[in-house]
Amino acid sequence: MTMSGQHDPAALERRILALLQQADEAQRTIDELQSRDALKTQFLSNVSHDLRTPLAAIITHAEILRDGMLGELNARQKESVTGIVNGGQQLLDMIDEILTYVRSASDQISLVRTEFSLAELADQVRVLNQSLAAKKRLTIERLNGDDLPPVYADRDKIKHVLGNLIGNAIKFTNDGGRIWISFWRYGQEGDEVCVEVGDTGRGIAPNHYELVFREFAQVDASPSRPHHGTGLGLAIARKLVELHSGRIWVESELGKGSRFFFTLPLNPPRD
Amino acid sequence: MPGRILIVEDSPLVTDAFRVLFTEAGYEVDAAATVAEAIERGSAEPVDVMLLDISLPDGSGLEILTALRARNSLPRATLAMTGHNDSKSRRSCIDAGCVDVLLKPVPIGELLRQIERHLA
Numbered sequence: 001m002t003m004s005g006q007h008d009p010a011a012l013e014r015r016i017l018a019l020l021q022q023a024d025e026a027q028r029t030i031d032e033l034q035s036r037d038a039l040k041t042q043f044l045s046n047v048s049h050d051l052r053t054p055l056a057a058i059i060t061h062a063e064i065l066r067d068g069m070l071g072e073l074n075a076r077q078k079e080s081v082t083g084i085v086n087g088g089q090q091l092l093d094m095i096d097e098i099l100t101y102v103r104s105a106s107d108q109i110s111l112v113r114t115e116f117s118l119a120e121l122a123d124q125v126r127v128l129n130q131s132l133a134a135k136k137r138l139t140i141e142r143l144n145g146d147d148l149p150p151v152y153a154d155r156d157k158i159k160h161v162l163g164n165l166i167g168n169a170i171k172f173t174n175d176g177g178r179i180w181i182s183f184w185r186y187g188q189e190g191d192e193v194c195v196e197v198g199d200t201g202r203g204i205a206p207n208h209y210e211l212v213f214r215e216f217a218q219v220d221a222s223p224s225r226p227h228h229g230t231g232l233g234l235a236i237a238r239k240l241v242e243l244h245s246g247r248i249w250v251e252s253e254l255g256k257g258s259r260f261f262f263t264l265p266l267n268p269p270r271d
Numbered sequence: 272m273p274g275r276i277l278i279v280e281d282s283p284l285v286t287d288a289f290r291v292l293f294t295e296a297g298y299e300v301d302a303a304a305t306v307a308e309a310i311e312r313g314s315a316e317p318v319d320v321m322l323l324d325i326s327l328p329d330g331s332g333l334e335i336l337t338a339l340r341a342r343n344s345l346p347r348a349t350l351a352m353t354g355h356n357d358s359k360s361r362r363s364c365i366d367a368g369c370v371d372v373l374l375k376p377v378p379i380g381e382l383l384r385q386i387e388r389h390l391a
Contacts, residue, residue, distance in 0.1 A: 064288070100353075100355075112357075112358035112362070
């Protein structure tokens with residue numbers, strides 16, 4: 001008497017063995033991919049760090065020349081050397097963005113929380129960006145926030161997030177536009193604060209709302225795109241906000257402007 | 272001479288740039304590329320300002336402060352320079368005795384102002 005394949009214990013055993021083998025292979029592939037990813041992250045970190053050092057030397061030498069410490073330059077020489085300083089600084093900012101991303105992606109970032117005023121921090125970031133905004137005749141205003149209770153968060157990280165959002169607003173808003181920062185109490189018990197950075201810039205299409213927060217993603221990724229960058233800024237901002245148990249998102253209308261929002265808890269987390 | 276500066280930095284490119292800058296600004300300049308060398312240079316002659324890179328090939332720049340303190344040869348002021356600006360590493364530098372922590376590369380105007388302020 002023959003048994004059907006379904007009930008044949010030997011066939012069943014063979015099938016189980018084959019599945020186990022497949023699971024084993026899948027696990028090996030996952031392990032290999034993870035170790036390659038870790039290697040790539042390490043490589044990115046090493047290269048960025050190694051690029052930073054000679055670049056720092058180039059910028060310092062160029063500043064020495066620009067500031068006339070080795071003799072006064074004529075106007076054309078000064079313009080040219082200023083170009084070296086500015087170009088170097090831009091490159092350095094991009095390298096720093098990659099380094100921050102690598103550290104955040106490999107969970108090397110820990111928060112140092114203190115109590116501070118968001119309104120004061122926003123003013124500081126506003127002042128830091130004022131000259132860049134003035135070049136495009138953009139206004140940056142803080143609309144409210146004086147009566148907001150202090151937040152308990154990592155000041156440097158939130159400064160980075162605000163700086164990134166305002167930097168983007170400057171980059172993507174045409175001459176003469178408006179940028180604003182505004183706050184309100186948020187959450188069911190009002191125990192969170194929502195921060196808004198808005199602009200009257202070119203806006204983002206709804207199908208790109210998620211894409212802009214993805215690493216290395218740029219809405220216009222063509223080599224001829226008018227705005228260059230690493231495509232990491234908002235991915236880092238999201239990571240930093242999420243480390244605070246907050247949320248970040250965008251609402252926008254093409255041609256009209258964008259409003260970026262992020263939330264932060266007002267009180268220390270209960271352990 | 273307005274003062275003696277010890278540059279502790281493992282990149283000769285960066286050291287050279289600082290050497291030009293501080294020499295032109297009228298300072299006496301000395302340099303060290305490792306923890307061991309910095310301890311030796313720092314205790315051989317009094318240092319007014321030490322510019323300290325934190326990650327050095329043979330250890331942490333902060334070890335230099337401990338060693339110089341033990342030899343009673345601490346500089347008048349030590350300015351730490353780091354490649355990344357996070358609150359944790361800044362705090363450890365201040366705790367170790369640095370008067371300030373600067374993010375590399377420091378704009379030269381700011382660097383010279385900081386040094387003057389600490390020598391005043």
